[in-house]
Amino acid sequence: MKGKLIIISSPSGGGKGTLIKEMLATIPDLGYSVSLTTRTPRFGEENGKHYHFVTREKFEEEVRTGGFLEYAEVHGNMYGTSLRQIEKVTESGKDIILEIDVQGAAAVLEKAPDAVSIFILPPSFETLRARLIARATEGDEDIEVRLRNSINEVRQYERFKYAVVNDELSFAARKLAAVILAERQLTDRQTAAISGILDSFVEAKHQTTGD
Numbered sequence: 721m722k723g724k725l726i727i728i729s730s731p732s733g734g735g736k737g738t739l740i741k742e743m744l745a746t747i748p749d750l751g752y753s754v755s756l757t758t759r760t761p762r763f764g765e766e767n768g769k770h771y772h773f774v775t776r777e778k779f780e781e782e783v784r785t786g787g788f789l790e791y792a793e794v795h796g797n798m799y800g801t802s803l804r805q806i807e808k809v810t811e812s813g814k815d816i817i818l819e820i821d822v823q824g825a826a827a828v829l830e831k832a833p834d835a836v837s838i839f840i841l842p843p844s845f846e847t848l849r850a851r852l853i854a855r856a857t858e859g860d861e862d863i864e865v866r867l868r869n870s871i872n873e874v875r876q877y878e879r880f881k882y883a884v885v886n887d888e889l890s891f892a893a894r895k896l897a898a899v900i901l902a903e904r905q906l907t908d909r910q911t912a913a914i915s916g917i918l919d920s921f922v923e924a925k926h927q928t929t930g931d
Contacts, residue, residue: 722811723811723813727820729820731848733855734848735886736819736886739893742889742890749815753801754802755800756802758774758779763857783800787803789801792823795869837879838881842885842886884899
């Protein structure tokens, strides 16, 4: 069975990246989509691990050749999700996380409405502001742009199937993991396993009744 797309989105500074990193260590068979972006790396970010950092020319070439499941311009930079990477992971049977902005999430949900969609909410506007300032990866002007955009972005939570409030890291990571694990318990995702279990009961019946 093919794996599922798991869309995780939030306003900038909502903490989705930190939550995903915390959760990935606890759930097996879970891939992570490394997006392409034209922005410059932040301190500590590694090419190919956090993002594939590319030139705008390379990004536009991928657009022309249909290489993206979705792409968008966010805060003046381009971001895109590799279609080839998604197909490779899901065809192997693994679920894959798409860590994307609200705009990108909307585009993916139009193409894949059965994706598992999760919105990460900060506990308050002031908490979001404090987190953006604390991470010290943008200047004051960029922070103000992200905060202004967040006012509209948080209202998009209604488009998502699940909402997780990122109040305390370890607790929020457990809530996020619980959503993914619950989705895997859906009966239509366990057809093969359940069929094997039922066969064992049929075999046991034959052995006890002699049929």
